[in-house]
Amino acid sequence: MNTNNIDKQNSHLDLQDQSVQDIFALYQNYAEVPYLSEKRDMEGWLNAVQIGSEQLVPKRNMIRFEEDILPGHLILLWRIQFGTFTNESGYPKYFEYNYGINGPQALHELIGKGYAVELSATASLDHLNAASLKAILKHYEVAGYSKMKKPELMELATQELSEEQLSAQFELRGYRITPEGEAILSKYPEVVDRHPKKKY
Incomplete structure (x- = not known):
């Protein structure tokens, strides 16, 4: 064999x-x-x-x-x-x-x-849709995202939230x-x- x-x-x-x-x-x-x-x-x-x-x-x-x-x-x-x-x-x-x-x-x-x-979670944000990004920003009470498109939402999330905060909200990784x-x-x-x- x-x-x-x-x-x-x-x-x-x-x-x-x-x-x-x-x-x-x-x-x-x-x-x-x-x-x-x-x-x-x-x-x-x-x-x-x-x-x-x-x-x-x-x-x-x-x-x-x-x-x-x-x-x-x-x-x-x-x-x-x-x-x-x-x-x-x-x-x-x-x-x-x-x-x-x-x-x-x-x-x-x-x-x-x-x-x-x-x-990382931060580097994987591109794999999320706009609705998911908004839900994360809402969870952490980040203001000013309601009319933003995906690229702007990603930028805001990167600026306002830490890797630890993001990783706690979603498991998707690229x-x-x-x-x-x-x-x-x-x-x-x-x-x-x-x-x-x-x-x-």
Whole structure:
């Protein structure tokens, strides 16, 4: 059985389960087995592969770079650089089924390696709508916001409220790619070049 790097993404699996064993057999010649979510219908997925309605993760997507990250990590990093990714963003199915990674875990690893950072509440104000900004200002009895538009509301909130006050009012946080993250994307441009593009 291919147990290469199993501790990195698949330590939660029961290797005695027949469906898990059957999936691992499909990836026997891979550098490592792709991430398999506990929520996945293993048996149903295996049947879908047999009839051709599901595909295996491409072999190249399970080869780690020297930085100990997979191509899927780079796609997540590329997604973050658009400036719209937050801690409330969903992870498209392709992260697991096309890139073989656990999205939330990959984000944690990218931050740990210094390729991305979670923004402060103050720096995340842009992700709130005008109504939410006004509600925060009202809560702290800041005056003069009623006719303001979002950019002005953000400026007022930044001027009048501390990071501690803002963080107590909302949990939404954005993420930003770091210079080190930009460098790693530039180092492996072929990964993003192959990824289907759409606007974010």
